[in-house]
Every structure is written in structure tokens, then in C-alpha cells.
Amino acid sequence: MRPVGRNGAPVTWTLVVPLKPLARAKTRLSDAAGDGPRASLALAFAQDTVGAALASRWVREVTVVTDDPLAGRELSALGARILPDSPGLGLNAALAHGARAVREERPGAAVAALNADLPALRTVELDLVLEAAADFSRAFLADAAGVGTTLLSAAPGAELAPAFGGPSRDRHRASGAREIELAGVDSVRRDVDTAGDLRAAVALGVGSHTRARLADMQGTAYTYDPETRAGSVLLDDGTPLPFDTAAFDAGGLRMLRPGQRVRIEVAGEGEQRRVVFVTLQTF
Template sequence: MTWTVVVPVKVATAAKTRLAGDLSPAQRVALVRAMAVDTVAAARATPLVSQVLVVTDDPDVDADLHASGRGGTRWASLLIVPEPSGARGLNGAIAAGIARARADRECPVAVLLGDLPALRPVDLAEALRAAASHPLAVVVDADATGTTLITAAAGAELHPAFGEGSAAEHLRRGHVALDVPAGSGLRQDVDVLDDLAAVSRIGPGSATARVLRALVPGVRPSVA
């Protein structure tokens, strides 16, 4: 069984506003674009993933992802689609991505947020293997309130509920919480400055590492 992974990426200039007091607009944009590149690269290098479908209206992110090239001996296909007009925020964009992923066949689908720069293919592979045993599953973020990954088996409907308190809401909707270690890059999303420090400790991907070297001392690239 292979998965299609949907990754929503906001327009970089409008993303990560909680970092606005700590980073300049240019730094935030560079960080968002780098995190998207590293997240998508890790997903494309993950065993069990056959396609990564990115939903974004940012032409620079689109260009970055197409320019990032191949990595390793296996590399899932990449499809980038625009956010449809009328989509209602993040969940609307994700729903459109899920619909596109399942337009031709009922396949297992995972939704992965695009701000996981310390993600390693092995982390995602282990989570997807565990998720295959459940109709619906979820990975809770490092703060234990948000969500970084939701999954649905083939034939199971997937209704995203990202936003404040998303972990509790996904559990309420029947998602089984996957046992992912606290220090996993799959759990470490980025919202505030402390999250960047945590990413630097885990080890970011190469694109994010280049951005963080100027922001967080001692940053080291991922060793995926």
C-alpha cells in the first residue's frame, strides 16, 4: 500500500505571523519557503509515499519545489495545484487537495503540514505504517494541542479540522493518536521562536539550516 501525501503551504508573506515580532518580513518569507522545501523533500523520500500533492498559491514556493531536484534512490512524484477560488482557509485548501488526490481512485491519504523542517523520511514512514492499521489516525504536535499529520485509509472520509485545539478535535472525530516519540521531527512544527530552537536541536533539513544559521546558533543540517 502506498500513500498520497497532501501538503498545504500558505503564501509565504502571509504565513507564520506569530513570528512577526521576532523575525523581519524577509526572514519569515525565507523561513516559510525553506521549511516547505525540506518538508516536501522528506515526504518524497519516504517509503510508502507514491505522490506528494502540494496545495499552494505561492509562485515562489512552486518554483522552489520544482527546483529542489531529486534526492536519493527513490523519489515520489510531485504535483502542485493552486488553492481553488472560494476555498475557506487552510481546511478548505486541504479538502481540495484530498479531493484531487482521490479524483481517480480511492487511495490512502495523509495530510502533512508544511512547517516540519526537521522531518526525516524514517519518521514519516513509521507513522504511515502504524496509520495503516486504522481507518483514521493523527499525530499530535510537540505542544500536545495541535496536529501535524492526519491520515485516512482508502475508502475512509477525511475531514480536516486544523486550527486552535485541532488535536482534540481530530481525536473527537475518530482519529487514533499514533505513538510518535516526543523528539521526532514529525511532531515539531514551527509557530514561535522557541520552536526554531527545538528544530535546531533535532536537526533541520538543508534548506532550513541555511536560513537558521543566521538566527539560531549551532544549527546543524538533518542527517536523514
């Protein structure tokens, strides 16, 4: 059944998704993923989030607020509208900017802020949250930790007034927004900041972009020479790739045993493709 607002009118939502430049995104994943893979994961998270959101029957449009050109191209290709982060003053300013831009075009729009780091997002669960949000002037969904917020909604005529970051659950509740208390919407609550968060998202089942990116970053130690500290890794598709002493030393390892699961970074193309970083898998 199509959700209706408090005035009885049908509600469809425009989601505003903020995404900082990929080089600065998800810094708490650096220890687990490295800077290059971390940026790629941040983009994959956003792609899976936006893709699932656009599939929602209650979503009219997804507006991504970002200055990152690669993210802009990739998310636009999925069907999102890209809005430059002209305030450049952080997360909440970007969200307020996005909501204003939406309502400058459609003053009666129902808008909702959605985190960009929900790689396990399931459309059917987002539908349930948006249906519940239609009952309130402003509403929010707490994250899996019960401290932050993953979604904040504002019905037509209500200001979004975002207060994301840190203990935002308390701030949004104090601002008068109603908390959405639903069971069975774990994927909408499961944002990813740390390796532990990522493991939890993988357990729920991440989307295709994140799944492919994680596969590119993993392999199995195949050979290892303790004298030269060089060897090779088998990718999950069975392709062997060599690593040299520098790649081994970059990972901070003392020893590697064939058969161990490893996290890798790869450079080059075709026959020149090689592992430039290898360490034990941490997620």
C-alpha cells in the same frame, strides 16, 4: 516490511501539504525574524518538509496546495505536484480540496495531510508514522505541544475530514480518528510557529534549506562606533558587511559590543551588499 491496510492490501500514501502565500505565512515568527526572513523561512520549512516526505518509501506522491508562485516553483523542482488553492477558504478547505483532487484521479488512494512547517522532519520517523497509520481507517499524530495535529491520514474509502487549527488534537479524536502514539518520532511532531519552536527544531537538526537560511540571517558584531551607531558584522563564513545608522536604529538597539551574535537582514549584491537591519539574535 511494507505496511498493509486493514483489508490486507499494501498501502502507499499521497501526502497533501497546505501552504499559504509566503507573505502571510508564519506571522508569529515576525518578531524574531522580520517579515522578509520570515517568508524565506516559511519556504525553507516547506522545502525541507517536502524533500523528507518525498524520500519516504511509503510515499507515492506529495501534493502541495498553494497559490504562491515562488513556493510552487521551488517545491515542484523537488518533485511535488502543485495544486492551486482554488477554494481560498483556509487551511481545512485547502486540505479537503487536495484530497478530493487526488481521489478524482485515483479513487482508491490513501491520503494523509501533513503540515508544511516540519523543518527537522526525518524520513525514517515519517515512515514509522505512516506504517502505524495503515492500521486505521483514519488516524492522526499530535504535535509536540500535545494540542494540535501535524499529520492526519485517511485510508482508501475514508474521508480525510480535516479539522486543523488550534486544539485540533481533541477535534480529530472526537471525529473518530485514532491517535498514533509512538515514541521516537519527535521530528514529525515538531512544527514551527514561534521562535521557541524554531530553537527546538534546530536542536533536533533542521534540513539543509532551513539551515542555509538561518546561516544567512546570522552573524557576529565586528565593529561598532557608538557616536555614529554604525559598524560592521562578520558573516559566519568570515565575510565582513557594513551597517549604517539606519540599520542599527531599525533593530531597536541601544548599544552593540563586538563579539555579540546578531540577527541581520541583507540587501544588495556583490560589492553593494550591506546590512539593512541588525539586532540581537533571538533564536
